[in-house]
Amino acid sequence: MDDHVLFAQAVALALESRGSSPVLVSPRSAAQVVDACGRAAPAVVLLDLRLGTGEDGEHLDGLDLVAEVASTGCRVIVLTGEQGDHVWGTALERGAVAVLPKDVDLDVLAATVEMVQRGDVVTDPGRRHQLIAAARRVRGARAAQLAAFSQLSPREAQVLRLLAAGQAAGSIARTAHVSEATVRTQIRAVLTKLGVQSQLQAVAVARRAGWLEDTGP
Structure with missing residues (x-):
């Protein structure tokens, strides 16, 4: 049986x-x-935060659902195996009243639910501020990383x-029906704008910044 089902x-x-x-x-879709x-x-x-795959094959990320669930009038307690403060802070920013690790003692979890039902404050204000600040720092750093990519032409x-994707300059040129010299000029422009020395570095920077995931193929 799936570990998530056993845990639930x-x-x-x-x-x-x-x-x-x-x-x-059992989540079938975000809606x-x-x-x-x-x-x-x-x-x-x-x-x-890890809801698996929906009926349409789309990955369901609980973090993307926090705000919508909170907007229904429900009070959200996020359970996650992730330890990054920025993830916890993002959940709180989006409306969660508390974030707990998935290995939390079940009695502690049940007690937290009861506190939330009573309307008690369950996240220390100082800790809440710290977590949200971490989320904002990570977003700021990522925005700075992505800024360089906005300089690239389409x-x-x-x-x-x-x-x-692993294509060489010659292959790119043939697909685009342009000369290889043209493609190499475009590659040099990419390297210059990203402040790197090689194609490998350019790709590594793009992956690290999450730019490839954001822009798609």
Whole structure:
């Protein structure tokens, strides 16, 4: 049985033992999760950040759902195996009332749910500020990394994506029906604008900044 299902069942049993009536929602799509939460509002929602793959084959990221679930009137407690402060801070920024590690003691988790149900503050204000500040620092650093890529022309950006896909200058030239000299000129422009010395460095910088994922093929 999937580890996520086993974990969800263990959490449900812990909550039931303290008098709660949890409802397990197997995510089939982002819309289905939000709809289920809307029908249950104002409930406390335990939201995993790793929701697997939906019916349409799309990856479901719980972090992308925090704001929508919170907007239904539900109070969101995020459960995650990720330890990065910036991830926790982003969840809080988007409306989560608390973030807990997935290895949290189930009694602690159940007690936290009860506190949220009562309307108690469960995240220390100082810690909350620290986590949100970490999220903003990471976003700022990533924005700075991506700024250089905004200087690329559409054709230069396409050449960089093709280099990242493993194509050589000659292959790119044949596909685009231009001379190899033209492609090499475009590659030099890419290197200059990114402040790197080689094609390998350019691709590495693009991967590290997440630019390739943002722009797609």
